[in-house]
Amino acid sequence: MPENIFSRKKKIHEIFRDERVLYPEFLPESLPHREKEIEALSFCFKPVLLGKKPVNAVVVGSPGTGKTVSSKFVFSQLEEFSGRAKSLYVNCFEFSSRNAVLFLLANFVGAAIPRRGLATDEIYSRMLEHLKKADFIPIIVLDEADQLISKEDGSKLLYDLLRVTETEKILLGLVLISNDFDLTSSLDSRVKSSLSPESIVFEKYYPAELKDILNERAEFAFMDNVLEKDVINVAAAHSAKLGGDARIGIESLLKAGRIAEKENSDKVSLVYLRQAFSSMDSALLSKALPFLSEQEKIILELISSFNGVFSGKLYEKYSKTKEHLELRSFRSTISKLESMNLISAPLIEVKPKGKSKFISLKIPKEALQKFLKEKVK
Ligand SMILES: Nc1ncnc2c1ncn2[C@@H]1O[C@H](COP(=O)(O)OP(=O)(O)OP(=O)(O)O)[C@@H](O)[C@H]1O
Ligand SMILES: [Mg+2]
Numbered sequence: 001m002p003e004n005i006f007s008r009k010k011k012i013h014e015i016f017r018d019e020r021v022l023y024p025e026f027l028p029e030s031l032p033h034r035e036k037e038i039e040a041l042s043f044c045f046k047p048v049l050l051g052k053k054p055v056n057a058v059v060v061g062s063p064g065t066g067k068t069v070s071s072k073f074v075f076s077q078l079e080e081f082s083g084r085a086k087s088l089y090v091n092c093f094e095f096s097s098r099n100a101v102l103f104l105l106a107n108f109v110g111a112a113i114p115r116r117g118l119a120t121d122e123i124y125s126r127m128l129e130h131l132k133k134a135d136f137i138p139i140i141v142l143d144e145a146d147q148l149i150s151k152e153d154g155s156k157l158l159y160d161l162l163r164v165t166e167t168e169k170i171l172l173g174l175v176l177i178s179n180d181f182d183l184t185s186s187l188d189s190r191v192k193s194s195l196s197p198e199s200i201v202f203e204k205y206y207p208a209e210l211k212d213i214l215n216e217r218a219e220f221a222f223m224d225n226v227l228e229k230d231v232i233n234v235a236a237a238h239s240a241k242l243g244g245d246a247r248i249g250i251e252s253l254l255k256a257g258r259i260a261e262k263e264n265s266d267k268v269s270l271v272y273l274r275q276a277f278s279s280m281d282s283a284l285l286s287k288a289l290p291f292l293s294e295q296e297k298i299i300l301e302l303i304s305s306f307n308g309v310f311s312g313k314l315y316e317k318y319s320k321t322k323e324h325l326e327l328r329s330f331r332s333t334i335s336k337l338e339s340m341n342l343i344s345a346p347l348i349e350v351k352p353k354g355k356s357k358f359i360s361l362k363i364p365k366e367a368l369q370k371f372l373k374e375k376v377k
Helices: 035-050 069-082 097-107 119-132 152-167 187-194 208-221 231-241 246-262 270-291 294-304 309-321 326-340 367-374
Strands: 057-061 085-091 137-143 174-176 198-202 347-350 352-361
Touching: 035 057, 035 069, 035 137, 035 174, 035 198, 057 069, 069 085, 069 137, 069 174, 085 097, 097 119, 097 137, 097 152, 119 152, 152 174, 152 187, 208 231, 208 246, 231 246, 231 270, 246 270, 246 294, 270 367, 294 309, 294 326, 294 352, 294 367, 309 326
Parallel strands: 057 174, 057 198, 085 137, 137 174
Antiparallel strands: 347 352
16 A cells, blocks of 8 residues: 555655744734834824824835834724724735725614615615714724725715715814825815825835844744845845835745745745745736736836836836827826836935935846747737
């Protein structure tokens, strides 16, 4: 009888203590280097503890700078501390219309309404009816808010919610999270003035900060002494180079650990880490490219011909191609490519004109060009 494949008595090396600590949805107990931002956000919501109206907040920063995780942390702490507030987290990539968000909100305040079949205004009035009776202060967190408010229908939703606080005197808090630093500029001036938010900026992490973050996560995720020397340093340097994005470092550690497990190695080596980087580039591209229009691919290819370029110059070059794109749509394409993690586009001070986005690829040029060519075949 052949030996059962599961019974092989090979020594299995344990790499992970708990790999879930490296999963994207994991909520760590401490968030190094975000103390100031967490303090600023929680300060906006302190009035809630006294039954007063909170200050609305706009949280902006580049991808992977801890906006989502810090906001979730603040509201879970607030709810743990006081029963007066309850938060509703909405990812506007998933729920990007007035109808979809109102549906969530209505159910959140206790109006059990069906997913389909009701007109938006009907959902709104049922939501309002229940909102008036709610025995808590709702805090609505709109993550990736640009996906919602860049549309007319989405900014109408914002208008609805703000009007409720003014005309009905309902206490309600709003948090808009985005990597578009210009998020509120397209809003109608009435909406802007009644939102009057506190703006909280999440700066990119420095390499040393990324090192601290990765060290802390790795301590809980990996068994003692399995990380080869310099693995954390190289992962931190790589994330710093790609826009100070902590997500990249954390994911690369998870991937490198899994490769070590598969190879039944007792160490996570730099070789495995580098393999992890390259598998992440390919995974990112094959996930993103099917969702890109031809126009967006052309812009991406154009970006790859520079070693970093200011947004104005890129628009100028792009306008010289046969394609045409309004400046506004061009800007929203840049934001989309940034949210998809394909490019980094931090705002940089350029004298004397003010700030401008400095755009560079977050994936190796060769990998991108290979993918674009394969698509054409
Ligand atoms: N200070 C920190 N300490 C520990 N982990 C962190 C810290 N900042 C970010 N992370 C982790 O990095 C990853 C990315 O963070 P997060 O999702 O909050 O970024 P984001 O700013 O919302 O990015 P995006 O704009 O792409 O949505 C998450 O896994 C998060 O747990
Ligand atoms: Mg986020």
